[in-house]
Amino acid sequence: MKSQDIRHTFLNFFEEKKHSIVPSAPMVLKDDPTLMFVNSGMAPFKEFFLGNAQPKNNRLTDSQKCLRVSGKHNDLEEVGYDTYHHTLFEMLGNWSFGDYFKKEAIAWAWELLTEKYGIDKDILYVTVFEGSNDEDKLPMDQEAYDIWKEFIPEDRILMGNKKDNFWEMGEQGPCGPCSEIHVDIRSEDDKAKVDGKSLVNMDHPQVVEIWNLVFMQYNRKANKSLENLPEKHIDTGMGFERLCMVLQGVQSNYDTDVFTPIIREIETITDKDYGENDKVDVAIRVISDHVRAVAFSIADGQLPSNTGAGYVIRRILRRAVRYGFTFLDKKEPFIYRLVDVLVKKMSKAFPELKEQRQLIENVIKEEETSFLRTLEQGLILLDRIVENAKTKEISGAKVFELKDTYGFPEDLTDLILREKGFTYNAEDFEKKLKEQQERGKQASELKSDDWTVLIEDEEQEFIGYDALEAKVKITKYRKVTSKKDGELYQLVFNMTPFYAEGGGQVGDKGYLEDAHGDVVYIIDTKRENNVAIHFAKSLPKHINETFKASVDAKQRYRTECNHTATHLLHQALREVLGTHVEQKGSAVHSKYLRFDFSHFSKLTVEELRDVENFVNRRIEGKLPLQEQRNIPMQQAIDDGAMALFGEKYGDTVRAVRFGQSIELCGGTHVKNTGDIWHFKIVSEGAVAAGIRRIEAITSDAVKDFYHENNRAYFEMRDMLNNAKEPVKALQSLQDENASLKKQIDTLLKEKAKSIKGDLKSELTEVNGVQFLAKKLDLDAAGIKDVCFELGSQFNDLFLLFGAEHNGKAILSCYISKELVASKDLNAGTIVRELGKHIQGGGGGQPFFATAGGKNPQGIDEALKAAKDYLN
Numbered sequence: 001m002k003s004q005d006i007r008h009t010f011l012n013f014f015e016e017k018k019h020s021i022v023p024s025a026p027m028v029l030k031d032d033p034t035l036m037f038v039n040s041g042m043a044p045f046k047e048f049f050l051g052n053a054q055p056k057n058n059r060l061t062d063s064q065k066c067l068r069v070s071g072k073h074n075d076l077e078e079v080g081y082d083t084y085h086h087t088l089f090e091m092l093g094n095w096s097f098g099d100y101f102k103k104e105a106i107a108w109a110w111e112l113l114t115e116k117y118g119i120d121k122d123i124l125y126v127t128v129f130e131g132s133n134d135e136d137k138l139p140m141d142q143e144a145y146d147i148w149k150e151f152i153p154e155d156r157i158l159m160g161n162k163k164d165n166f167w168e169m170g171e172q173g174p175c176g177p178c179s180e181i182h183v184d185i186r187s188e189d190d191k192a193k194v195d196g197k198s199l200v201n202m203d204h205p206q207v208v209e210i211w212n213l214v215f216m217q218y219n220r221k222a223n224k225s226l227e228n229l230p231e232k233h234i235d236t237g238m239g240f241e242r243l244c245m246v247l248q249g250v251q252s253n254y255d256t257d258v259f260t261p262i263i264r265e266i267e268t269i270t271d272k273d274y275g276e277n278d279k280v281d282v283a284i285r286v287i288s289d290h291v292r293a294v295a296f297s298i299a300d301g302q303l304p305s306n307t308g309a310g311y312v313i314r315r316i317l318r319r320a321v322r323y324g325f326t327f328l329d330k331k332e333p334f335i336y337r338l339v340d341v342l343v344k345k346m347s348k349a350f351p352e353l354k355e356q357r358q359l360i361e362n363v364i365k366e367e368e369t370s371f372l373r374t375l376e377q378g379l380i381l382l383d384r385i386v387e388n389a390k391t392k393e394i395s396g397a398k399v400f401e402l403k404d405t406y407g408f409p410e411d412l413t414d415l416i417l418r419e420k421g422f423t424y425n426a427e428d429f430e431k432k433l434k435e436q437q438e439r440g441k442q443a444s445e446l447k448s449d450d451w452t453v454l455i456e457d458e459e460q461e462f463i464g465y466d467a468l469e470a471k472v473k474i475t476k477y478r479k480v481t482s483k484k485d486g487e488l489y490q491l492v493f494n495m496t497p498f499y500a501e502g503g504g505q506v507g508d509k510g511y512l513e514d515a516h517g518d519v520v521y522i523i524d525t526k527r528e529n530n531v532a533i534h535f536a537k538s539l540p541k542h543i544n545e546t547f548k549a550s551v552d553a554k555q556r557y558r559t560e561c562n563h564t565a566t567h568l569l570h571q572a573l574r575e576v577l578g579t580h581v582e583q584k585g586s587a588v589h590s591k592y593l594r595f596d597f598s599h600f601s602k603l604t605v606e607e608l609r610d611v612e613n614f615v616n617r618r619i620e621g622k623l624p625l626q627e628q629r630n631i632p633m634q635q636a637i638d639d640g641a642m643a644l645f646g647e648k649y650g651d652t653v654r655a656v657r658f659g660q661s662i663e664l665c666g667g668t669h670v671k672n673t674g675d676i677w678h679f680k681i682v683s684e685g686a687v688a689a690g691i692r693r694i695e696a697i698t699s700d701a702v703k704d705f706y707h708e709n710n711r712a713y714f715e716m717r718d719m720l721n722n723a724k725e726p727v728k729a730l731q732s733l734q735d736e737n738a739s740l741k742k743q744i745d746t747l748l749k750e751k752a753k754s755i756k757g758d759l760k761s762e763l764t765e766v767n768g769v770q771f772l773a774k775k776l777d778l779d780a781a782g783i784k785d786v787c788f789e790l791g792s793q794f795n796d797l798f799l800l801f802g803a804e805h806n807g808k809a810i811l812s813c814y815i816s817k818e819l820v821a822s823k824d825l826n827a828g829t830i831v832r833e834l835g836k837h838i839q840g841g842g843g844g845q846p847f848f849a850t851a852g853g854k855n856p857q858g859i860d861e862a863l864k865a866a867k868d869y870l871n
Helices: 003-016 043-049 104-115 142-148 186-193 238-249 260-270 278-299 308-326 335-346 358-386 394-407 409-418 426-444 554-578 605-620 633-638 700-720 727-762 778-789 817-822 827-838 856-870
Strands: 059-067 086-098 124-129 158-160 164-167 171-182 205-218 226-239 447-448 471-482 484-494 510-513 519-530 529-536 546-553 583-588 592-599 628-630 651-657 660-662 681-689 693-696 765-767 771-775 797-805 806-816 840-844 848-853
Touching: 003 059, 003 086, 003 104, 043 059, 043 086, 043 171, 043 226, 086 104, 086 238, 086 278, 086 817, 104 142, 104 171, 104 205, 104 700, 124 142, 124 358, 124 484, 142 171, 158 771, 171 226, 186 681, 205 238, 205 727, 226 238, 260 278, 260 335, 278 308, 278 335, 278 358, 278 827, 308 335, 308 358, 308 394, 308 409, 335 358, 358 394, 358 681, 358 827, 394 409, 394 426, 447 484, 447 727, 447 840, 554 592, 554 605, 554 651, 554 660, 554 693, 628 633, 628 693, 681 700, 693 700, 700 727, 727 771, 771 856, 778 797, 778 806, 778 848, 797 856, 806 817, 806 827, 806 856, 827 856
Parallel strands: 124 158, 771 797
Antiparallel strands: 059 086, 086 226, 124 171, 164 171, 171 205, 205 226, 447 471, 471 484, 471 546, 484 529, 510 519, 510 546, 519 529, 583 592, 592 693, 628 651, 651 660, 681 693, 765 771, 797 806, 806 848, 840 848
């Protein structure tokens, strides 16, 4: 059965059981502070499990793309070394929110596996939670055991401990016992030798878990205690790639048709064969897995970067690049060429791959090119470390510096060092790595108390589109503590005028005031599991009273100006540059807006002017806000609204319209574009391959911008003696400066030529070498000219010249190429060592090298030490 048919069969089966098929949510989470990526099938449905929202149908089914590379669920370092772990994987799932429970979940799972898919019942094992004797004192899941007895012999129902058979989504929240279904696909001979039940949950590559049925019946509180959930839920997850392995009769996920097209393409590109060499096989598995993870992440809107989720994606891609570099001998970009195969294989189920194909290829290629340069630089740095090593063991601190500062991976360092007969202190390296990880963990660690519930409130109402003030009640609160922010309180109201951060727009600030005049300031508003959470530094004194909740109107107005301007900017870019332009990210603050979009070249001055004029004409046109709230998604699309890629939309949406600009948007906006006053682009540049970024300002910020420009203009005019045409006057000054610089360069060259004869007469012979170490009054270029002029006349020359230029020290070393070979001298090594005297460093070629430093007083010491290299 082909993988596409396997997925189709699963979804159809549960659709027949009255489940609604829902599309995979974006893998990259934008509005969930607890997760970077969807790491399990249940993550997109957290709000339903927590009771913060209600699905239209209490039965859902899907195939959710997941990524496990960070945090509690981290499979990254295992990927490639075994045949069943992946970074990106599909999770087939069926869900019940307060509807059916264990009986139906178990019966349907068995029916699908054994009847629809035709898996032999005799190769299946199931596990049941055995209970726990810890502080939870949980009983054995007897209910699940009794249900399983109806389908499978008791000798294949195994007891599982809390680690394997009690599922928790995090430190707090819904949880419960689970039943895992395992399959034994070993040969008959292997089965005869070792009983399959002894290999369950023992990391055997052919005895693997394929489906986990989670019975959500408890809630884990902050104090670690458990309470019963008001409604019981079903959360199941079946590994799609593992299921394909079983149904396609192969022994590895990588032998299924999910991966084989990619592997064949890697073989073609690299001229390496899969299945003949263990290290090559690992590299091919790593690359075939990682290209999927990176491609899906980019398609969902997450570009590689140096922070957060972007850094995780960069790490995955760089891991793939270095495996190709080290084990497949690929020294040029090639992973981007695999995107075509991936799109052909997966785009039917995930159309976003086809829609974003060009972007994916461009971004991956640019990242590959950049990291390959990093690897080249790392190799040079590693050579220097080896050259200067006093022993055959390199310090772990040096290896850690290569990794941390230059991005050079430690396993590649180890490989190269061993080739050169060196090792490194792994214990020292691990110590440095753990220190760094601990610093990061402490900085990001967040401790949350349990919610204190004051009022039972089913659903919070947002009234911030229509009002900036409201009488509210606090329904629940909790204290949170972090190293970064200290102690804060999170407050939830029954209704709120505060906009919670989302869709690129920052959260509102403001205050709460009680009837006694006591005020508590709201310093931020964020959304978590579909609830607006208000952050305050202290709790209100009279917690149970009614409060006046007031949003900072000035900040909201400025933010609204910038948000509406992003919509007009998007429209302008598509009009001026073409309809290929798509929004790839935005940040809407009160002081500025940032807008990322797809386009493959720098905008010209004329294009930027046209974009600005387009937006400002719509501001001058005073277009009114037209919005439709809670309309069906398809109706909004039919009306011409733009849906942004990488965003998760519900069944009903809000459409925002200004003239011909129509977008799906939950953010706040001005009532009329005339409120914006003016729009000004302040910068435009590249973010990644094929992604440009515009930063712009509106309203009061534009007034401040022009005021500052005017101030600078009049200051410049004063400096130019109030020239009537300051631009021409400034150009004249620049021309004059360039002319004087040329004259100075000419004089320095003539000076260098004139001192050549003097320097030649100062040469002394040291151990058969013509030697001179001297301080010169020349710049670096002049010194280089002198060195090569003298060098053309001798084949046994050793020169070290020092100079002070603009308060900095310069050292230049020249050695005749004949001496480099006969005396084993290296100018690069020499200037690096002598550079310590001037508190600097440098390098170059064996026959000529330079060093720079910040201590000119050390030049004389360096010149004195030069002769030691000839003794």
